[in-house]
Amino acid sequence: MSFDLDLSPTIYRLLRYVEWTLVAIIAFNSAVNGEANAWLGMLFLIAFALLSLVLPIHRPLWQRRGYVTLGLSLVIIAYSLGIDFNIFLYLYIAKSCFLLDRRSIIVIVVVTAIISTPIYVEALPKILQEFSCPLANNPSEIQKFTVNYLGNYLTGNTFAILFSSMVIAEQKSRKRAEALAQQVESLGIALERTRIARDIHDSLGHTLTNLQVQLAVAQEFRQHNLAQSFRAVDLAKGLADQCIEDVSQSLSAMRQPNFNLNQALNSLIEQVRQNQAWQIEWQMNLPDLPLSVSYNLYCIVKEGLINIQKHAQASRICIRGERTPEEIILEIDDNGRGFDLQKSRIGFGLKGIDERVQSLNGRFEIHSQLNQGTQIRIVVPCLSQLR
Numbered sequence: 482m483s484f485d486l487d488l489s490p491t492i493y494r495l496l497r498y499v500e501w502t503l504v505a506i507i508a509f510n511s512a513v514n515g516e517a518n519a520w521l522g523m524l525f526l527i528a529f530a531l532l533s534l535v536l537p538i539h540r541p542l543w544q545r546r547g548y549v550t551l552g553l554s555l556v557i558i559a560y561s562l563g564i565d566f567n568i569f570l571y572l573y574i575a576k577s578c579f580l581l582d583r584r585s586i587i588v589i590v591v592v593t594a595i596i597s598t599p600i601y602v603e604a605l606p607k608i609l610q611e612f613s614c615p616l617a618n619n620p621s622e623i624q625k626f627t628v629n630y631l632g633n634y635l636t637g638n639t640f641a642i643l644f645s646s647m648v649i650a651e652q653k654s655r656k657r658a659e660a661l662a663q664q665v666e667s668l669g670i671a672l673e674r675t676r677i678a679r680d681i682h683d684s685l686g687h688t689l690t691n692l693q694v695q696l697a698v699a700q701e702f703r704q705h706n707l708a709q710s711f712r713a714v715d716l717a718k719g720l721a722d723q724c725i726e727d728v729s730q731s732l733s734a735m736r737q738p739n740f741n742l743n744q745a746l747n748s749l750i751e752q753v754r755q756n757q758a759w760q761i762e763w764q765m766n767l768p769d770l771p772l773s774v775s776y777n778l779y780c781i782v783k784e785g786l787i788n789i790q791k792h793a794q795a796s797r798i799c800i801r802g803e804r805t806p807e808e809i810i811l812e813i814d815d816n817g818r819g820f821d822l823q824k825s826r827i828g829f830g831l832k833g834i835d836e837r838v839q840s841l842n843g844r845f846e847i848h849s850q851l852n853q854g855t856q857i858r859i860v861v862p863c864l865s866q867l868r
Contacts, residue, residue: 492648493536496576500533503568522564528555529569538579545580549573553593560600570597571637578645590638594631602627692720723752742767742775746782750800753786762799767809774861777837778802778811785813785857788830793817793855804863811859819849834859 504526511519532552537544552573559566570593577586699713743765750761770778782800789795795817802811831847834857838845843861 492579492652496536496579497533500529500569500572503572504530504533507566507568521562522559522566525555525559525564525566529566536576536579542581546585549577549580549589552576553589557593557597557600560597561603567633567637570634571641574638575641575645578642578649586642590642594634597634598627598631601630689720689724692717692724695720742770742779745775745779746800749779749783749786753790759795760797762797764800765802767802767804770809774809774841777841778809778859778861781811781834781837781859782813784830784834789813789815789817789855791830792820795854807863809861809863811861813857814854816854819851819853819855821851822847822849 508523508526511522529552532548532555535548537548540548553570556566556570556573574586574590574593577589581589695713695717699710699717702710702713746763746765750763753759754761767778786798789798793815795815797816799814800812802809804810835845838859838861841861843859846858846860847855848858849855
């Protein structure tokens with residue numbers, strides 16, 4: 482089982498400063514108390530200070546195990562020499578949580594207890610004599626000290642492991658939060674790109690295509706049919722005006738708090754009637770809707786009309802919109818040539834409609850057969866759910 486934790490520099494520095502603080506406090510106490518083996522204790526403290534400069538988190542497993550084993554071995558050797566550095570034992574157990582997997586930590590705690598307890602018991606009289614304790618040679622009191630040692634060992638290690646595990650869990654949660662934030666940012670960028678592409682296609686793409694066609698017609702007939710060429714130029718001028726109007730409506734929808742869906746659709750129908758010989762039936766019974774809903778429904782109707790203009794070869798169109806207690810329903814029907822849903826690939830226009838419907842948490846249904854027309858049905862949640 483591998484273990485690899487990307488420890489933050491703050492936690493790394495905190496562990497180092499804690500160890501330096503312990504070294505400094507113990508060294509100061511030894512110097513003030515004038516202990517006989519103070520020089521020997523200073524050697525151990527220097528070794529701990531040097532070890533604090535390194536925390537081999539990203540090193541091979543054997544190096545991490547060796548680092549923890551070395552730190553604990555120094556504590557045990559100090560025990561055997563009558564020097565109590567118990568606090569460093571807990572510190573290196575805590576460090577092992579950052580360096581090793583859970584099974585290795587349990588093994589280290591158990592093995593350290595097995596090795597250190599008899600050494601501590603053997604060195605206990607010497608340690609008690611250092612503190613001038615009169616109970617240094619009393620077997621029953623030594624037994625009590627041993628039990629206390631095991632209790633303190635278990636308590637201290639439990640605290641060290643739980644605290645370190647909490648820090649590790651926080652580090653992992655922070656990394657997951659950062660990764661999630663990056664994913665959300667990437668998704669937001671992708672959605673914005675999709676929205677821009679869809680708006681360009683819906684508002685300008687088809688109009689610019691028609692404008693190009695009319696200019697090509699004017700160019701073709703300018704030598705031998707000026708009347709046809711001028712009519713094409715007039716249509717191109719109208720299409721250019723429509724492009725400007727489309728951009729204006731898009732900006733207005735984004736900037737203004739209110740977007741009058743019925744008024745916008747009426748203007749759209751009038752533009753379509755000027756350029757197409759369609760019989761259009763129009764029935765709308767929609768309440769005031771949120772801006773995002775109104776604008777998306779407007780774009781859906783517009784894209785539906787564009788698809789009919791490009792592909793359907795229809796003479797009659799029926800547009801209906803109504804609200805039920807639970808849903809808003811929008812239907813666009815035509816009597817055009819239709820298509821086979823099983824064989825035909827859905828183009829960008831219908832895909833754009835579907836994306837807009839999905840953004841409203843709605844349903845997009847399309848029914849069509851060859852020479853039987855096409856029926857589009859949009860169902861979105863009612864107003865209370867949309868808000």
